[in-house]
Amino acid sequence: MGVPLDGSSPVDYIALTRERYDAMGYPPYQWVELSESPPWTPLSRPLADSTIALIGSGGAYREGQTAFHWKDDTGVRLIPSADPATDIRVTHFAYDLEPAREDPNIVFPVDRLRELVDEGVLGGLASTALGCMGGIYSVRRATEELAPAIVAEVTAMDVDLALLVPV
Amino acid sequence: MGLVARALEAAGVPTLCLTSAYSITASVNPPRAAFSDLPLGHTVGRPHEPEFQRDLLRRALRAAEAMDEPGTIALTGVSWDANGSWKRRATPTGVESETAESESESGSRSDTRNERVDVPQYQYESDRLAAESDA
Numbered sequence: 001m002g003v004p005l006d007g008s009s010p011v012d013y014i015a016l017t018r019e020r021y022d023a024m025g026y027p028p029y030q031w032v033e034l035s036e037s038p039p040w041t042p043l044s045r046p047l048a049d050s051t052i053a054l055i056g057s058g059g060a061y062r063e064g065q066t067a068f069h070w071k072d073d074t075g076v077r078l079i080p081s082a083d084p085a086t087d088i089r090v091t092h093f094a095y096d097l098e099p100a101r102e103d104p105n106i107v108f109p110v111d112r113l114r115e116l117v118d119e120g121v122l123g124g125l126a127s128t129a130l131g132c133m134g135g136i137y138s139v140r141r142a143t144e145e146l147a148p149a150i151v152a153e154v155t156a157m158d159v160d161l162a163l164l165v166p167v
Numbered sequence: 168m169g170l171v172a173r174a175l176e177a178a179g180v181p182t183l184c185l186t187s188a189y190s191i192t193a194s195v196n197p198p199r200a201a202f203s204d205l206p207l208g209h210t211v212g213r214p215h216e217p218e219f220q221r222d223l224l225r226r227a228l229r230a231a232e233a234m235d236e237p238g239t240i241a242l243t244g245v246s247w248d249a250n251g252s253w254k255r256r257a258t259p260t261g262v263e264s265e266t267a268e269s270e271s272e273s274g275s276r277s278d279t280r281n282e283r284v285d286v287p288q289y290q291y292e293s294d295r296l297a298a299e300s301d302a
Contacts (some may be wrong), residue, residue: 009188010204017259031194032170038198039177040237047232053180057168058210064297067287089290093281095208096261101290103214109244112211112220121225134168135283147174155178161231162175164184164197165210166168 010139032139043161050160051124054081057134058100058107058167059092067091068133074145076153077131085111094135095167107167126157134166180219183231185210185223192240199234201227204246206253206262212245219245 015027017145043050059068068075070093079088088104090097100107110129116122130153136142154162169192172182176198182264186192187205203223206211212220223245230241256263260279289295 007254010202011254011257012190013188013207013257013259014190014194016257020259031191034169034173034196035199036196038173038196038237040198041176041179041181043181043232047228055168055171057171058208058283058288063294064301066298067289067294069285069287070281071283089294091288091290093226093283093288097208097290099208099214105217105220106209106211106214107226109211109220112217112224114216115221116224116228119221121228139170142170143174147171150171151174151178151180154175159180162172162180162182163228164168164182165173166184166186166188167208167210 006105036087045160047122047161048120049123050055051126051155051158052113052122053126053154053159053162054108054110054113054129054163055132055154056108056129056163056165057132058095059090059097059133059135060088060104060108060131061091062131063087063089070133070135071137072138072141073133074141074149075132076146076149079108079110079129079131081110081114081125081129083110083125085109088131092133092135092167100167107123107165109165113163123160126159128153128157130154169197172199174196183227185227186240189240196238199231200240201230202240202242202250203227203243206247206257207259208261209247213247215234 036148065077085104089098105111113125175182176268184200193202212223226243
């Protein structure tokens with residue numbers, strides 16, 4: 001392996017992916033690189049008074065909903081955040097699903113966020129959480145389909161912070 | 168998720184991205200991010216360890232509250248274990264089993280992702296039935 005690892009530094013998945021693609025004879029994967037400073041909205045109140053929206057891109061859907069397919073699915077699933085994580089299912093083509101199926105909170109932490117509200121760390125949890133599937137290879141479709149759909153849902157919720165949980 | 172975070176923030180919603188893939192997050196440069204040193208597929212921690220997961224979330228949220236610089240990636244200080252030995256088996260899709268490691272050292276390399284099919288991929292057959300009866 002050409003990727004140096006000493007156990008304390010983060011795994012460089014960009015380098016690892018490049019190495020894998022090379023080894024399989026694939027052309028290099030094009031990662032999105034955005035160097036310009038990101039847009040910024042300041043937090044308007046302390047977390048203890050803030051309502052938070054959960055958005056997970058690990059492919060979470062609720063039992064009874066249509067599952068994601070694995071080819072640039074830009075759909076969004078609206079999941080009642082009061083439902084326990086045991087009602088959550090996950091599907092995604094690009095990571096080992098076994099641990100998340102054992103405990104969906106590791107990619108879609110609804111139970112934990114409800115507990116943090118009970119603890120007083122957070123003011124509240126939006127009644128709807130959003131599940132999507134992050135493995136979209138088309139930047140155009142992620143930008144033109146997925147992002148606007150999520151923005152429309154979240155801006156309609158009147159929340160103070162969106163927590164994004166990718167995989 | 169960096170693209171979604173940027174779109175939300177431009178629409179007036181503050182965001183925090185959790186991440187366990189530092190290089191990918193640095194590349195897409197979201198407004199606020201919090202890195203935990205965990206294997207892919209475990210962004211919020213270990214299965215069935217609620218206090219581990221809550222601790223990670225508390226640290227990430229508190230870090231976000233203190234950020235005033237767009238593009239900040241805070242370190243939560245949460246890691247999988249003390250020595251990070253899992254990283255030797257890290258792949259772009261997760262972590263290989265110990266057996267797979269010895270196989271890959273012998274030179275074989277395969278695509279560990281699933282085929283990207285365009286029909287819904289249910290976790291359970293009962294999910295399919297439930298979804299189809301609702302439709």
